[in-house]
Amino acid sequence: MKRIGPLIVERRLAPPRHVVFGVSVLAVVVALLLAALVFWAYGVSPWRAYAEIGRGTLGTVGGLSDIVRRAIPLILCGVGLTLAFRAQFWNIGAEGQLLAGAVAASGVALFLRVPDVLRLPLVFLAGFGAGAVWAVIPALLRVKLQVNEVISTLMMNYIMAYIVEWLVHGPWKGPTMRGFAYTDMFPVAARLPLIAGTRVHWPTLAVGVAAALVVGLILSRTRLGYEVRVVGQSPDAARYAGISFTTVLALTMVVSGGLAALAGVGEVAGIHWRLRSPSHISMGYGYTAIIVAWLARGSPVAAILTALLFGLIFAAGDLMKSTLGLPFQITGVFNGLILFSLISSDLLMYWRIRWGKKGEAWT
Amino acid sequence: MNVRKLWLLVAALVMGGLLAMGADKIKAGFIYVGPIGDYGWTHAHDVARRIVDEQYDWLETVYIESVPEGEVETYIDQLVRQGCNVIFTTSFGFIDGTFAAAQRYPNVIFAHASGFKRAPNMATYMADFYQVYYLNGLMAGALTKTGKIGYVGAFPIPELKRHISAFTIGVREVNPTAEVHVRWIYEWYNPAAAKEATEALIAEGCDVFAFTEDSPTVIQVAAERGLASFAHYSPMYAFAPDYVVSGQLVHWEVIYDDFLVKVHEGVYTNKNLTHVDYWWLLAQKAAELGAEIGMPVNPQYVAPLQGYVIDHPTFGRISVYDLVFVRYNQMADPGITFDPFEGPVYDRKGNLVVPAGMWMSYDHLITMEWAADGVVGPWPGEP
Amino acid sequence: MDLGWLVSTVSRALAFGVPLLWGTLGEIYAERSGVVNLGVEGMMILGAYAGFAVAQTVGVPALGLLAAAVVGAAAALWHAFLTVTLRANQYVSGLALTLFGLGLAGLLGRGWEGKPLRVPLGAITVPGLAEIPVLGPMLFVDQTILTYLGVLLAVILWVVLFRTRWGVVIRSVGESPATADSLGINVTLVRYLCVALGGLLAGVGGGYLSVAYRPSWTEGMTAGMGWIVIALTIFASWDPLRAIWGAFFFGALYHLSFRLQAYVSPELLKLMPYAFAILVLAVSGFGGARWRRRAPGSLGIPYVRGER
The missing domain is CATH 3.40.50.2300 (Response regulator)
Structure with a gap:
């Protein structure tokens, strides 16, 4: 506690939601002011820049749909990551799990002989399964062999990326692609329906939102959710409470990886309709989702909002390149500034400023 | 001359003016897959763009660099919104997005480097070595x-x-x-x-x-x-x-020059590009x-x-x-x-x-x- | 395998491992003091840019490396300010630093592209030692001074960390800052210094890329090395001596992935280093506690006086 004139500044343990929200918005505003300086340095009037960005993203149907389209994989990966982070499992591997989903989905879409009605459900199931398997491996390695999950999940991202590369250059290279490294197009029955006039593949969006709600409920209302939180807070306490560390962690990662994989399913079945190089399938969604999950502060439902925020940032980056003609690196600077600002504001939330009463002591 | 004829004349003049303007001014958008400073593929396309841009008063060019291959449609939308009437997409991986956009914007002329899909308003081009x-x-x-x-x-x-x-x-x-x-x-x-x-x-x-x-x-x-x-x-x-x-x-500029001049002169339109495929080599000085x-x-x-x-x-x-x-x-x-x-x-x-x-x-x-x-x-x- | 293979593989492993070694040594110190810095990639690329820009302007490669070190340290201090003073989330701050660094270096680097460096940092031949058969060409030619400095630095940093009072201070800050604090250690200062050292070394690693390894500047030229550094830090179990083996082992695998292409599918070879990293950790997991060293106790956790 500190006294500054008539004001008392004191720490609080859990900031209420409105404070978190308010301070976060303030942080974004500060970042926008900083970015304005960058625009100005590049000879673009900040007013014009923000007007163009606002018009191009929030002001048109096309712009709005682009935000949502970018947010879909971020929601799915982000929700999964909030769950893993609750269990204190540092899953950096959403990117690889996403790609695993894309691979399995492509395999089913292109090569499995099933009736058309079954194809899309199977695409989703296979995708989820592949992501779950890919994510359970680091969980088991951690439990059984004490392999640090940051390293295993990070390495597995690279491994999956090269597997995708191998598939599109090798066995899955499309006969109609004239030797280029792409699979053939998915049959129509394996393509996701889009909201008319946009590229928003709504089934994946619906799954993402539903997943956020369900995971939110599991975390707050069920025994499993309780166990996840205990495991996250103190593995020792979990042991005393008779909770199986292995089972809880494995389940957590099945869901976390499975959801990230569905993001990959959405990208290949909703956007590209084929498997292609890893960097084309994901714009680093799995990594961005780490930030999405952190900003959501452990709440899967809040991850929908933070995912939309990053959808907006992606879309704004597009506009900076195209409409404002700024060099593309400016988007990295812009995103960095926003993040710096958001995390610096973190501390602010834990402090409260109020009028001091007479005679309140200094500490 | 009665009023009716006068109106017709005015209408004709306005229409003529519009048409002339349409063919007169070309705004060409270039979509690059890498940064213009890559000192390779994208760099070469951008050098060519600048050369043709300086050559002709009727030509205005814009570009977007480092466009991810799967995202090309979004950027085409933005270029069309900015008023581009010719759009070059310069990577094989832009093939699906460019083809889809060509269906969506039948009045815009597209040209796609290194691909094989064409449409009435979409040509392909390649300089090979x-x-x-x-x-x-x-x-x-x-x-x-x-x-x-x-x-x-x-x-x-x-x-x-x-x-x-x-x-x-x-x-x-x-x-x-x-x-x-x-x-x-x-x-x-x-x-x-x-x-x-x-x-x-x-x-x-x-x-x-x-x-x-x-x-x-x-x-x-x-x-x-x-x-x-x-x-x-x-x-x-x-x-x-x-x-x-x-x-x-x-020398991509020889292809861009040829293509844009033909669009300007009305040789290439949004109806006749189905068989326009540049495969330019030493002989064409590409x-x-x-x-x-x-x-x-x-x-x-x-x-x-x-x-x-x-x-x-x-x-x-x-x-x-x-x-x-x-x-x-x-x-x-x-x-x-x-x-x-x-x-x-x-x-x-x-x-x-x-x-x-x-x-x-x-x-x-x-x-x-x-x-x-x-x-x-x-x-x-x-x- | 004839000796030619061995010689070239070891020689290339050293050259490719240098930026990894410097970066890893830095990250080890940062993490030993309890601060994860995922911004290695960002610090390296800023170092690469600064190194090239200064070396090209002044014409002295050593000054380029110095600039790279300063810029890397400055970027790290920013991370320290956010995570130590403002107690921001270390993972997110590091990611932000990577994004920001890649963007800023790319932005500033426009106009420097496509130009060879006037005076690169050349390879040296160690007098005398280079004459030794097999070992000479393997270890003592075709390397820049940074290879040897890196190894020397690793030894020094190991001694400091495990054999001096400073090392005890650093490790106790990373292990249990509250205890360290109660003993009168300035936790904030130690963390600032360690993180800054981390950035300094990562900066040199980046500078090596643009001033020596491939003397020119290109957008994104670190190409993910910063992430490998993060992995190597854990791989080396926060031990500077093990970092030497880790960095050069990774360098060897990377080189071999091109040597062996004629025999094994290239994509499989390219994923080999990453699979190997996991495998080695898993195998050492069988080895029990003697092989495994735990992460610093308060890694990633901001220190607040009076809590915990």
């Missing part, structure tokens, strides 16, 4: 002492396979036992990978280098060891003036021999190349230096009289792939998967 790679191969074959030439490739796709095979055919024409050792880095741009691939080839005894990837790394690494190399795509002579022998240079514009062979290498004399089945005793220019003229003169893939050509497994006296068709060229005799190393997708 296989002829120049063949000429480089002639020189490389003369310069190698170990009989091993290193080649660093980005991806094993038909374009590179065509280049490497043409290069190898050149090598073997002057040095029938020489080998071309290939390493893939699986990236268009990764200097560290290119460097280690080159080092691996050096360790295997290669002493002359060529490559297809977007940085001058191979040249720099070879030069450190005092080994000769061939440049790719951009003027790279300055990176190692003592060691860069020659190379390929691209490709140039050399590592620096206007310098086909590094003067330091003229003497060694003149000193390497062979018995040629067609030309008798001839120095490789002279052979390069004889072959160059055969391919660069309008009535082309030679092609590197002139049959009989055998692949490295001994199959006859081009029968005697035949040339390869365009379709065969752009889909070729086989490796010419003399290529050593992994060749994914080899038939």
Whole structure:
């Protein structure tokens, strides 16, 4: 506690939601002011820049749909990551799990002989399964062999990326692609329906939102959710409470990886309709989702909002390149500034400023 | 003149004005896959864009760099919104997005580099180098002492396979036992990978280098060891003036110039592009021999190349230096009289792939998967 | 395998491992003091840019490396300010630093592209030692001074960390800052210094890329090395001596992935180093506690006086 004139500044343990929200918005505003300086340095009037960005993203149907389209994989990966982070499992591997989903989905879409009605459900199931398997491996390695999950999940991202590369250059290279490294197009029955006039593949969006709600409920209302939180807070306490560390962690990662994989399913079945190089399938969604999950502060439902925020940032980056003609690196600077600002504001939330009463002591 | 006629006249004038304006002003948008400073593919397209932009008053150009391949539609939307009436997309991976956008914007003219899908309002274009790679191969074959030439490739796709095979055919024409050792880095741009691939080839005894990837790394690494190399795509002579022998240079501007002038003159419209496919080579001046514009062979290498004399089945005793220019003229003169893939050509497994006296068709060229005799190393997708 | 293979593989492993070694040594110190810095990639690329820009302008490669070190340290201090003083989330701050660094370096680097460095940092031949058969060409030619400095630095940093009072201070801050604090150690200062050292070394690693390894500047030229550094730090179990083996082992695998292409599918070879990293950790997991060293106890956790 500190006294500054008539004001008392004191720490609080859990900031209420409105404070978190308010301070976060303030942080974004500060970042926008900083970015304005960058625009100005590049000879673009900040007013014009923000007007163009606002018009191009929030002001048109096309712009709005682009935000949502970018947010879909971020929601799915982000929700999964909030769950893993609750269990204190540092899953950096959403990117690889996403790609695993894309691979399995492509395999089913292109090569499995099933009736058309079954194809899309199977695409989703296979995708989820592949992501779950890919994510359970680091969980088991951690439990059984004490392999640090940051390293295993990070390495597995690279491994999956090269597997995708191998598939599109090798066995899955499309006969109609004239030797280029792409699979053939998915049959129509394996393509996701889009909201008319946009590229928003709504089934994946619906799954993402539903997943956020369900995971939110599991975390707050069920025994499993309780166990996840205990495991996250103190593995020792979990042991005393008779909770199986292995089972809880494995389940957590099945869901976390499975959801990230569905993001990959959405990208290949909703956007590209084929498997292609890893960097084309994901714009680093799995990594961005780490930030999405952190900003959501452990709440899967809040991850929908933070995912939309990053959808907006992606879309704004597009506009900076195209409409404002700024060099593309400016988007990295812009995103960095926003993040710096958001995390610096973190501390602010834990402090409260109020009028001091007479005679309140200094500490 | 009554009122009605007056109105008609006004209407006609306005319409005429609008039409004239429409054809008069062209706003061309360029979508690039990499950064304009990549010193490779995108850099070359941007140089060409600036050249045509300065050339014509009726032309305005804009560009967007570093567009991810799967995201091209979003950027096309934005260019159309900005009023672009001609849009160039410059990467094979833009094929689906460009084709979809061409359906969605029937009044906009599209041109897609290196692809094969066309529409009434979508053309394709490509400047290719296989002829120049063949000429480089002639020189490389003369310069190698170990009989091993290193080649660093980005991806094993038909374009590179065509280049490497043409290069190898050149090598073997002057040095029938020489080998071309290939390493893939699986990236268009990764200097560290290119460097280690080159080092691996050096360790295997290669002493002359060529490559297809977007940085001058191979040249720099070879030069450190005092080994000769061939440049790719951009003027790279300055990176190692003592060691860069020659190379390929691209002139996309001749294609952009031709295309945009024809749009301007109304020759190309949004209705008649289904069969417009540029496949421009040496003869159209879309490709140039050399590592620096206007310098086909590094003067330091003229003497060694003149000193390497062979018995040629067609030309008798001839120095490789002279052979390069004889072959160059055969391919660069309008009535082309030679092609590197002139049959009989055998692949490295001994199959006859081009029968005697035949040339390869365009379709065969752009889909070729086989490796010419003399290529050593992994060749994914080899038939 | 004849000796030629061995010689070239070891020689390339050293050259490719240098930026990894410097970066890893830095990250080890940062993490030993309890601060994860995922911004290695960002610090390295800023170092690469600064190194090239200064070396090209001044014409002295050593000054380029110095600039790279300063810029890397400055970027790290920013991370320290956010995570130590403002107690921001270390993972997110590091990610932000990577994004920001890649963007800023790319932005500033426009116009420097496509130019070879006037005076690169050349390879040296160690007098005498280079004459030794096999070992000479393997270890003592074709390397820049940074290879040897890196190894020397690793030894020094190991001694400092495990054999001096400073090392005890650093490790106790990373293990249990509250205890360290109660003993009168300035936790904030130690963390600032360690993080700054981390950035300094990462900066040099980046500078090596643009001033020596491939003397020119290109957008994104670190190409993910910063992430490998993060992995190597854990791989080396926060031990500077093990970092030497880790960095050069990774360098060897990377080089071999091109050497062996003629025999094994290239994509499989390219994923080999990453699979190997996991495998080695898993195998050492069998080895029990003697092989495994735990992460610093308060890694990633901001220190607040009076809590915990």
